[in-house]
Amino acid sequence: MNIINGFLSILFPTQCAGCKRYIKDFKYVYVCPACYEGLRLLPQRICPACAKPIQSEHADGCRECKERGNEFSYVLAAGVYEGALKEMIHYMKFNNKKSAAKVAAGLIMERVDHKIFTGADMIVPAPLSRGSAAERGYNQTYEVAKVLSAQTGIPLAQSVRKIRETLPQNKLDRKERLKNLKGAFEVKDDVSGKTVVVVDDVFTTGATINEIARTLKKASAKEVRGLVIARSI
Numbered sequence: 001m002n003i004i005n006g007f008l009s010i011l012f013p014t015q016c017a018g019c020k021r022y023i024k025d026f027k028y029v030y031v032c033p034a035c036y037e038g039l040r041l042l043p044q045r046i047c048p049a050c051a052k053p054i055q056s057e058h059a060d061g062c063r064e065c066k067e068r069g070n071e072f073s074y075v076l077a078a079g080v081y082e083g084a085l086k087e088m089i090h091y092m093k094f095n096n097k098k099s100a101a102k103v104a105a106g107l108i109m110e111r112v113d114h115k116i117f118t119g120a121d122m123i124v125p126a127p128l129s130r131g132s133a134a135e136r137g138y139n140q141t142y143e144v145a146k147v148l149s150a151q152t153g154i155p156l157a158q159s160v161r162k163i164r165e166t167l168p169q170n171k172l173d174r175k176e177r178l179k180n181l182k183g184a185f186e187v188k189d190d191v192s193g194k195t196v197v198v199v200d201d202v203f204t205t206g207a208t209i210n211e212i213a214r215t216l217k218k219a220s221a222k223e224v225r226g227l228v229i230a231r232s233i
């Protein structure tokens with residue numbers, strides 16, 4: 001670190017996660033207003049189920065969704081998993097920043113269609129395994145879900161539990177991801193006939209939300225919708 005940066009870091013200890021400038025506007029925790037405004041929305045043309053950008057000729061859905069046969073009805077995301085948003089999620093995960101979870105929830109409320117909350121009975125955060133929760137001290141997805149619940153009035157319920165350790169999904173390909181998660185979750189509340197909004201941080205292949213949805217549906221949930229901070233594209 002050079003002298004100027006060192007000096008700036010004393011005056012403004014927070015560096016913008018997007019542009020790396022030292023900022024003093026803490027409105028977005030550690031994303032400067034310019035980077036926050038620039039967080040990329042998903043394109044207009046996306047798969048109606050998994051929000052993956054698609055070509056017009058496949059407008060009724062993407063190939064992955066057709067092959068997989070989703071257990072969730074659809075998923076919405078506040079933005080694209082890149083740049084400042086990616087940094088924000090990473091930061092939230094590893095730096096125990098509850099205030100970042102508030103910013104993320106605010107971004108969701110600002111950007112996603114609120115139809116996802118219509119008729120919903122409960123907001124359920126995607127669970128961490130006991131190991132990761134203990135290691136990290138908190139579940140960032142739970143923090144986001146808590147804010148969403150407070151703002152929508154839909155009850156928050158930690159109804160899904162992770163019952164075994166799994167490998168980190170980002171090290172696996174699509175097929176391995178599915179296998180890795182199979183039977184990893186358990187429903188601990190009565191969800192029969194309920195419409196559930198499952199909150200997670202990132203949607204990549206959808207394996208996590210799909211497996212959680214499968215578990216909830218097996219426990220007689222009526223519908224499962226996915227709501228994430230970011231969609232990787």
Ligand SMILES: [Zn+2]
Nearest residue numbers: 016019032035
């Ligand atoms: Zn910035």
Ligand SMILES: [Zn+2]
Nearest residue numbers: 047050062065
């Ligand atoms: Zn799709």
